[in-house]
Amino acid sequence: MLNQTNIDAKDLKGKDFLTLRDFTKEEIFYFLDSAISLKKAQKEGNCPQLLKGKTLGMIFEKSSTRTRVSFEVGMSQLGGHALFLSPRDLQIGRGEPISDTAKVLSRYVDGIMIRTFAHQTIEEFAEYATVPVINALTDDYHPCQVLADLMTIYEQKGTFEGLKLTYIGDGNNMAHSLLIGAAKVGMDVAIACPKNYEPKDEIVAAAKEIAKETGATVTITNDPIEAVTDADVIYTDVWASMGFEEEQEEREKAFSTYQVNQELVSHAKETYIFLHCLPAHRGEEVSADVIDGPHSVVFDEAENRLHVQKAIMAATM
Structure with missing residues (x-):
């Protein structure tokens, strides 16, 4: 327990x-x-x-x-x-x-x-x-989703101690809640976003304050390889969340080098798990061979x- x-x-x-x-x-x-x-x-x-x-x-x-x-x-x-x-x-x-x-x-x-x-x-x-x-x-x-994410990580890894969670993509509600949730349970968290799409400064600052108490680290970067290196958990979300559909074409250009694919995940630990809050757009934020591959636990996460x-x-x- x-x-x-x-x-x-x-x-x-x-x-x-x-x-x-x-x-x-x-x-x-x-x-x-x-x-x-x-x-x-x-x-x-x-x-x-x-x-x-x-x-x-x-x-x-x-x-x-x-x-x-x-x-x-x-x-x-x-x-x-x-x-x-x-x-x-x-x-x-x-x-x-x-x-x-x-x-x-x-x-x-x-x-x-x-x-x-x-x-x-x-x-x-x-x-x-x-x-x-x-x-x-x-x-x-999106706190209910992140609570489900934490449950899935715990089921798969048996602990939060010593784990690194990496999120690649838009600094949106998922990035915000993952920052807070990971910091709260003492898990290191790294967020990689394109410039001008980073999470809100106030929420990053709050996560860093929480992390001081739990011993976690919080990293915000524009380099997806830096973020994913030695990750135990890799997470992504759609590039254009609800309400931002009109920015789809602009976002596809900005996020083109932020796809979670086999080349990117090769920098993570061999035992990494892949999470996505769904719905997913295969071929955009994640390649099909990652989300449908052996490291993916997205349907356990959804359940x-x-x-x-x-x-x-x-x-x-």
Whole structure:
């Protein structure tokens, strides 16, 4: 077990899950331990009904495959119910203040999950909601995904100590959350991005402060070979995230030397694993022989979204 402290679910009940910055290393380990236990129970056909009678409201301003299905299935496995809400279904899409929507939904549901654009939107929801708010993705952070990534790394490597995680690509919400998540658990992290596509300075600075406490190192570079050298974990994401599709052609030029392919991964450790939050564009950010090769664990990683989200919901709701 990762968590050797006295943290339990009652310590997290009612807490929002907006970024991993809001949680201690021990609390993150608690989520991971819980997810591992819930995964084992589900495989054995004995998933505990921890959220029986509870309802999760799910607000989607961005489209999704893995997020919607994993949260809905996760609530069902825990005995609860999930309610899908698009902007078309809500008065917020017609100009109702976020504060009013948050207050009203809090009277109906036991938790609110939001997948949106501006991180400020989810912070405002959390300010006015009286039930836990879970960040299923904003332009700045993707904490549920990174918790699943950490779970996958732990399953594959059995530890975070002495590991190096390398992310190649856009300094986007994935880069931000990986910086924070890796630093929190004491794993070295290197980010390689083209110039003008680096992660936000404020988030890099926060990760470096966290790393001082956990003994991790944080490296930001424009050189993908420098970043990937001796990596235990290699990670990438699409070059044009949702909301940046109009920049696709421009980004393809800027990122042309940042593809994760056999030449690049040859600089990593022979035992490296490959991660991608999906959906993936084979032939762009990653070559098919890497994502479909023996080092890739992307589908284990995708499955683990289900289990970490159950852990988050069970603890907070």
